[in-house]
Amino acid sequence: xxxxxxxxxxxxxxxxxxxxxxxxxxxxxxDYAMHWVRQAPGKGLEWVSGISWNSGxxxxxxxxxxxxxxxxDNAKNSLYLQMNSLRAEDTALYYCVRRYCSGDxxxxxxxxxxxxxxxxx
Amino acid sequence: xxxxxxxxxxxxxxxxxRATLSCRASQSVSSSYLVWYQQKPGQAPGLLIxxxxxxxxxxxxxxxxxxxxxxxxxxxxxxEPEDFAVYYxxxxxxxxYTFGQGTKLEIK
Numbered sequence: 001x002x003x004x005x006x007x008x009x010x011x012x013x014x015x016x017x018x019x020x021x022x023x024x025x026x027x028x029x030x031d032y033a034m035h036w037v038r039q040a041p042g043k044g045l046e047w048v049s050g051i052s053w054n055s056g057x058x059x060x061x062x063x064x065x066x067x068x069x070x071x072x073d074n075a076k077n078s079l080y081l082q083m084n085s086l087r088a089e090d091t092a093l094y095y096c097v098r099r100y101c102s103g104d105x106x107x108x109x110x111x112x113x114x115x116x117x118x119x120x121x
Numbered sequence: 122x123x124x125x126x127x128x129x130x131x132x133x134x135x136x137x138x139r140a141t142l143s144c145r146a147s148q149s150v151s152s153s154y155l156v157w158y159q160q161k162p163g164q165a166p167g168l169l170i171x172x173x174x175x176x177x178x179x180x181x182x183x184x185x186x187x188x189x190x191x192x193x194x195x196x197x198x199x200x201e202p203e204d205f206a207v208y209y210x211x212x213x214x215x216x217x218y219t220f221g222q223g224t225k226l227e228i229k
Contacts, residue, residue, distance in 0.1 A: 035218070044223040045158075045166065045209050050216065059216035062122065095165060099213075104153040105172040106213040111165035 002026040002110045004096045009115030012086055020115055022079040022096030030054070030074040033099040035108065036081050038092035038117075046092075049081065050099065064090075086119045093117075123148055123212050127221035133229040140197040142224045144210035149190050154213035157186055157195050160223075161206045169208070170195065202228075 008020040022034070035050040049060045049070040058070055069082040079096055093114040100109040124147040134140055144155070157170035168177040170186035173193055183198040197204055205228050210221040 037220075044207075045160075045211075045220040047211070047218045047220060050218065059218075061217045105175070106154055107156040107168060107171035107177075108158075108166075108211070109168050109177075111167075113165055 002098065004098065004110055004112035006094060006096045006112045006115035009094065009117045011118045011120065013121050014087060014119055016086055017082070017084045018086060018117060020081040020083065020094055020096075020117070022112060024077045024079065024096075024098070027098070029072075029077040033057075033101070034072060034079045035097040035099055036070065036079075037095045037097050037108075037111075038090075039095070039114075040089075040092040043092075048094070051079070083117070086117075088119050091117060091119050122217055123150060123215060123219055125210055125212060125219055125221035127208075127210060127224045129224060130222070131225045131227060133227050134200055135229045136200050136202055138200050140195075140200055140204070140226055142195040142197075142208055142226070144188075144193040144195070144221050146191040146193075146212060150193075150212045150214045152189050152193075155186075155188070155193050156211045156213065158209045158211065159206050160209065166209060197226075200226075 003025045005023045033052045036048040051070045067085045071080045095114045096112040097108045098110040126145045128143045152173040155173040158166040159169045160166040174186040185196045207223045209223045
């Protein structure tokens with residue numbers, strides 16, 4: 001059974017840093033690209049960042065570029081998101097998401113339950 | 122950045138009715154990379170439709186997707202009580218892999 005378990009969320013002051021982790025199990029982790037998607041309270045989904053299976057391709061939303069860094073450790077079946085210079089608008093539930101690509105199709109097929117990040121003084 | 126605009130923002134219908142949800146892109150999106158998700162309160166989103174028209178495993182055939190280029194549609198032929206939720210489209214054509222703002226399907 002595929003499982004994605006996020007951790008590392010919490011209450012943090014504006015300008016500070018936080019590192020999120022996602023522990024993956026039930027599949028061959030280094031076969032898949034992985035993404036972070038967030039959802040502010042009562043709002044819609046926002047794609048944050050993605051990383052290819054070998055870390056060779058990385059992308060960020062404009063809203064986090066230069067402040068967030070995605071990484072992965074395939075030996076540990078883990079995905080990370082280093083978040084620096086946090087702002088109030090970064091307050092959200094952060095989901096770890098597996099991206100599946102086959103033939104001509106790509107989509108997010110498994111989502112974790114999320115870890116809540118609250119940025120407030 | 123490709124902007125996805127979903128309409129309507131809220132759709133009020135009764136069980137048994139037909140629902141039509143729209144997702145319009147600011148530039149052409151490959152049909153192969155247009156995805157629909159369903160999110161119920163307190164839950165993570167779930168995959169509904171990929172490749173614009175292919176139902177994910179276990180999704181009932183009352184759900185169908187169509188469209189190409191910049192205009193895509195999710196149709197629910199006969200609404201069941203469990204279908205009332207928020208629906209999002211997402212494009213994987215180019216990074217950033219943007220989502221639409223969502224359509225809330227509510228019981229009338």
